[in-house]
Amino acid sequence: MRVEEILTGKEGEKLFLLGNEAAVRGALESGVSVVSTYPGTPSSEIGDVFYKIAQKAGVYFEFSSNEKVALEVSIAAAAAGLRSFAFMKHVGLNVAADSFMSAVYTGVKGGMIVLSADDPSMYSSQNEQDNRIMARLAGIPMLEPSNPQEVKDLMKYGFDLSEQFQIPILMRTTTRISHMRGVVNLGPVVRGKEKGFFSKNVSQYVVVPAYVVKLRKELIEKLGKIKEIADNSPLNKIIDQGGKTLGIITSGGAFNYVMDVVSENDLKVNILKLTFSHPFPEKLVLDFINSVDKILVVEEVEPVMEKEVLAIIGKHNIKKKVFGKLDDTLPRIYEYNPDIISVGMAKITDKILIKKEKFTTELPLPLRPPVLCPGCPHRASYYALKKAIKGLKLKEEEIIYSSDIGCYALALQPPYKMADYCISMGSSLGIGCGFAKATNQKVISFIGDSTFFHAGMPGLVNAVHNKAKILLVVMDNRITGMTGGQTNPGVPLDGMGNPAPEVSIEGIVRGIGVKLVKTVDPFNLKKTEEVFKEALQFEGVVVVITKQPCARLTDTKNRKKGINIKYSINQEKCIKCLICVKNFTCPAIFTEKDGSVHINPLLCDGCGVCVQVCPKKAIEVKK
Amino acid sequence: MWGLCPGMPKESDRGEKMKNTYKIHLIGIGGQGTIKTSTIIGEAAMKKGLNVVMSEVHGMAQRGGTVITELKIGEVYSPLIEETDADLLLAFEPTEALRSLNKLSEKTFVIVNSIPIVPFTVSLGISEYPELSTVFEELKGKIKNLVLIDAQKVAKEAGNIISENMALLGAAIATPNFPVDKELIIQSMKENLPPETIKTNLKAFEMGFTEVKN
Numbered sequence: 001m002r003v004e005e006i007l008t009g010k011e012g013e014k015l016f017l018l019g020n021e022a023a024v025r026g027a028l029e030s031g032v033s034v035v036s037t038y039p040g041t042p043s044s045e046i047g048d049v050f051y052k053i054a055q056k057a058g059v060y061f062e063f064s065s066n067e068k069v070a071l072e073v074s075i076a077a078a079a080a081g082l083r084s085f086a087f088m089k090h091v092g093l094n095v096a097a098d099s100f101m102s103a104v105y106t107g108v109k110g111g112m113i114v115l116s117a118d119d120p121s122m123y124s125s126q127n128e129q130d131n132r133i134m135a136r137l138a139g140i141p142m143l144e145p146s147n148p149q150e151v152k153d154l155m156k157y158g159f160d161l162s163e164q165f166q167i168p169i170l171m172r173t174t175t176r177i178s179h180m181r182g183v184v185n186l187g188p189v190v191r192g193k194e195k196g197f198f199s200k201n202v203s204q205y206v207v208v209p210a211y212v213v214k215l216r217k218e219l220i221e222k223l224g225k226i227k228e229i230a231d232n233s234p235l236n237k238i239i240d241q242g243g244k245t246l247g248i249i250t251s252g253g254a255f256n257y258v259m260d261v262v263s264e265n266d267l268k269v270n271i272l273k274l275t276f277s278h279p280f281p282e283k284l285v286l287d288f289i290n291s292v293d294k295i296l297v298v299e300e301v302e303p304v305m306e307k308e309v310l311a312i313i314g315k316h317n318i319k320k321k322v323f324g325k326l327d328d329t330l331p332r333i334y335e336y337n338p339d340i341i342s343v344g345m346a347k348i349t350d351k352i353l354i355k356k357e358k359f360t361t362e363l364p365l366p367l368r369p370p371v372l373c374p375g376c377p378h379r380a381s382y383y384a385l386k387k388a389i390k391g392l393k394l395k396e397e398e399i400i401y402s403s404d405i406g407c408y409a410l411a412l413q414p415p416y417k418m419a420d421y422c423i424s425m426g427s428s429l430g431i432g433c434g435f436a437k438a439t440n441q442k443v444i445s446f447i448g449d450s451t452f453f454h455a456g457m458p459g460l461v462n463a464v465h466n467k468a469k470i471l472l473v474v475m476d477n478r479i480t481g482m483t484g485g486q487t488n489p490g491v492p493l494d495g496m497g498n499p500a501p502e503v504s505i506e507g508i509v510r511g512i513g514v515k516l517v518k519t520v521d522p523f524n525l526k527k528t529e530e531v532f533k534e535a536l537q538f539e540g541v542v543v544v545i546t547k548q549p550c551a552r553l554t555d556t557k558n559r560k561k562g563i564n565i566k567y568s569i570n571q572e573k574c575i576k577c578l579i580c581v582k583n584f585t586c587p588a589i590f591t592e593k594d595g596s597v598h599i600n601p602l603l604c605d606g607c608g609v610c611v612q613v614c615p616k617k618a619i620e621v622k623k
Numbered sequence: 624m625w626g627l628c629p630g631m632p633k634e635s636d637r638g639e640k641m642k643n644t645y646k647i648h649l650i651g652i653g654g655q656g657t658i659k660t661s662t663i664i665g666e667a668a669m670k671k672g673l674n675v676v677m678s679e680v681h682g683m684a685q686r687g688g689t690v691i692t693e694l695k696i697g698e699v700y701s702p703l704i705e706e707t708d709a710d711l712l713l714a715f716e717p718t719e720a721l722r723s724l725n726k727l728s729e730k731t732f733v734i735v736n737s738i739p740i741v742p743f744t745v746s747l748g749i750s751e752y753p754e755l756s757t758v759f760e761e762l763k764g765k766i767k768n769l770v771l772i773d774a775q776k777v778a779k780e781a782g783n784i785i786s787e788n789m790a791l792l793g794a795a796i797a798t799p800n801f802p803v804d805k806e807l808i809i810q811s812m813k814e815n816l817p818p819e820t821i822k823t824n825l826k827a828f829e830m831g832f833t834e835v836k837n
Binding site: 001002014016018123146147176179180181182183253255256257259260263264337338339342355356357358359360361363364365366367368369370371373414415581582585586587589590591602603 | 652654662665666669674675676677678679680687688689698699700701702703705706707718721722724725727728741742743744745746747749750751752753757758761765784814815
C-alpha cells in the first residue's frame with residue numbers, strides 16, 4: 001500500500017491499516033477541517049500521514065510547537081464550527097491538560113476529537129499513566145477502540161457525538177492499538193468546510209468565575225445525558241459465549257486478549273465489551289452484574305473500571321465477587337497479552353490449561369540497547385564535549401548532566417554516560433536550574449531543537465533571570481528526530497511541506513539575554529571542542545548550539561543526489577588503539593575476534609567523523 | 624449507524640472461513656526491513672480474503688535494536704502470539720532466533736538468516752556474542768523444522784545486499800502450510816516496494832524460495 005491510498009482509497013475497498021492510519025482515514029471520512037499535533041510515539045504516524053496527504057485532502061494540518069498549542073488550535077477551530085482533530089501521546093495530554101480541562105466547559109460547535117495514545121509497558125515513554133483517569137478528571141466522554149476498523153469507525157461516531165452534545169470527545173488508544181495493523185473497510189471520504197466563523201459568546205468562551213460556575217453545572221448535566229447514550233449504545237455489547245457463571249467486563253486492547261483466550265479454551269463465559277466507556281454506563285453494567293455469578297474485570301494499566309464496578313456493587317448492595325487487579329488476579333503493571341490473561345483466569349476457573357513446556361536457551365545473547373545511529377551528529381557533540389572536559393581536567397563526578405526527551409538522552413549509555421537526570425519535555429533546564437542552586441557541581445543541560453521550542457524556552461528564561469549558572473547545549477539536528485523525523489519551528493517547512501519561516505534558536509537565546517552564545521558544526525570536532533572549552537570556563541548562563549542535520553535527513557538527501565560514501569579501516573595503518581571503538585563508539589565500527597577493527601559497510605553512514613577521531617589516519621574513504 | 628459491535632469482525636468481512644489460525648513471528652534488527660516484510664505478508668493475506676492482524680514493536684531505536692512483528696491470520700482478535708504457538712518463525716539474525724524460542728513448539732517451521740550482526744555492546748565488552756557454531760547447534764538441537772539460509776549471499780547474487788529481507792520472505796512462503804499464495808505475495812511486494820528495486824527484490828525472493836523448496 002502507498003500512503004496516498006489512505007486518502008484515495010474508494011468506498012467499499014479494504015486496506016491493511018495501522019491503527020494510526022485508520023485514525024487518519026476516519027477523520028477524512030468525517031469531513032475534518034483542522035488537524036494538529038506535537039509528535040509523540042505511539043501516536044506519531046498519524047502526523048506522518050497527514051504531512052503527506054493533508055494538502056491534497058483539503059485539510060489544514062500543523063505540527064504545533066507543543067501539545068498545549070496543538071490542542072488550542074483544534075479547540076478554536078471547533079469553536080468556529082469546523083471539525084477538528086488533535087492527537088498526542090499520553091504524556092502529551094499532561095502538557096495540554098490546562099486547556100483540556102476547561103475546553104470541556106466551553107464546549108464546541110464543530111465536532112472535536114482528542115486522541116491520546118497510551119503506552120502500557122512504556123515501549124517509548126517515561127511513564128505508564130492511564131489517561132482513562134484523565135477522562136474522568138476532565139469529565140470528557142471517552143471511546144476505546146480495540147482494532148484499526150474500530151479506530152476508523154469511532155472517529156465518525158465521535159465527531160457526531162461531539163456535535164450533538166457540543167463537547168470534545170477523548171479517544172483512548174494504546175500502543176498495541178495504534179501500532180496494530182488490520183483489515184479496514186473504507187467508507188466515503190467527505191470534504192470538510194474550508195473556513196468556519198466564530199460567533200461571539202462571552203458567557204460560553206471566557207472562563208471567568210461568573211460564567212464558569214454555570215458552565216460547570218451545564219457540564220455535569222450534559223454528562224448525565226451522555227451517560228444514558230452510553231448505557232444504550234450498541235458500541236457497548238454483550239458477547240454471550242454460553243455461560244452465566246463468569247462475566248467478564250473489558251475494553252480496548254484487553255478485549256482482544258480475552259476473546260483469544262476464551263475461544264482458545266472454549267470457555268463458557270459472558271463478556272461485556274465497553275467501547276463507549278466514559279461516562280461509565282452504570283445501568284448496563286448493573287444489568288450485566290445481575291446476570292452473572294461472579295465478575296472479572298480485564299483492563300490495561302489501572303483498575304479504573306474495576307473501581308467503577310465495585311462502586312455499583314456497593315451502591316446497590318450486591319454480594320458478588322469481583323476479580324481484577326485489586327485482588328491480584330491480574331497484574332497492575334505493564335501491557336497485557338493472551339498469556340497473562342490465561343494465567344490470571346486460571347486462578348478463577350479450572351477450564352484453562354496453562355501451557356506447556358517452553359524452549360529456553362542458556363546461551364548469553366548480545367544486548368541491543370537503543371543507540372545513536374551511525375552518522376548521528378549528537379555523537380560528535382558528546383565526543384567533543386567529553387574531550388573538552390578532559391582537556392580542562394574537570395572531574396566527571398563534579399558535573400551533573402541534565403538531559404531531556406529526545407535521541408540525545410541515549411548518551412546515558414557507555415562510553416559517554418552523559419545523561420544523569422531526565423524526566424519530561426524541557427526538564428533539562430528547570431532541573432538544571434535547581435541543581436545549579438542546590439549544589440556546587442557544574443551543570444550541563446542538553447536539549448534538542450524541537451524540545452527547545454516545546455518547553456525549553458521558559459526554563460532558559462528562568463536560568464537567566466534567576467542567575468542559575470548552567471551550560472546549555474542545544475543539539476539542533478534540524479528535525480524532531482526520535483519520533484521518526486517531523487518538522488518543527490526551527491526548519492523552513494510547515495506540517496504540510498510548504499515553505500515556512502524558520503525560527504532562529506540563536507535569536508531566541510540572545511533575546512532572552514544569554515551573554516555567550518556559540519553556534520558550531522559538531523562534525524568539526526576540533527572547532528567544537530574549542531567552543532566547549534570556552535563555554536565551560538564562562539561564568540554565567542552560556543549556550544552552545546551544535547547544528548548539523550539528523551543522519552536520516554542527510555541519508556535521504558544523499559540518496560537523491562546519488563552520493564554513497566563509505567569508510568573503511570586501512571589495516572596496515574591501524575594500531576588497534578581502539579579509540580574509535582571504546583571512546584567514539586559508532587555502531588558501524590566493530591572488532592573481530594583477532595582484535596582487528598572494521599567498519600560494517602551496511603551500517604556506515606559516511607559522515608567521516610571517525611576519520612578525525614583516529615590518531616593514525618587509518619580510516620579512509622572506501623573505494 | 625451502529626448495527627453491529629465493531630469489535631466483532633462480521634462473517635462477511637472476514638472472507639473465506641478458516642478452520643485454523645496461522646501465526647507468524649518475525650524478529651530482526653532495526654533497518655533490516657522486518658516490518659516491511661510483515662506488511663507484505665499481511666496485505667497478501669487480506670487480498671486472499673483472510674482476516675489478518677499484525678503488531679509492530681518500534682522500540683526507541685531507529686536502527687540497531689531488536690524489532691519484533693507478529694502476524695495472526697484467521698479467526699483471531701489480538702495481534703500477539705501466545706507462547707509456544709507460532710506456526711512460523713522468521714529470524715533475520717541467528718541470535719535473534721534464540722530470543723524468540725518461547726514462541727516455538729515442535730511443529731513450528733523456523734527460517735533463520737545465518738549472517739550475524741554484532742552490536743556495539745560486544746566491542747565494548749559489556750555483552751557477549753556466542754560462537755556462531757554454538758548458536759547454530761543450539762538451534763538445530765531444539766528445532767525440528769529448521770532452515771538456515773545465508774540471505775546476504777542470496778541478496779548479493781540477486782544484485783543488492785539490501786534485498787536480504789525478500790530472500791527470507793521467499794524462503795518463508797516455501798514452507799509447508801504457508802496460507803497465502805506466492806502470486807499474491809508477489810503482487811503485494813510490487814505494491815509495497817520502491818519500483819526501481821522490484822527486479823532485484825523479486826530475484827532475491829525467487830532465490831530464497833528455491834533454497835527451501837529444493
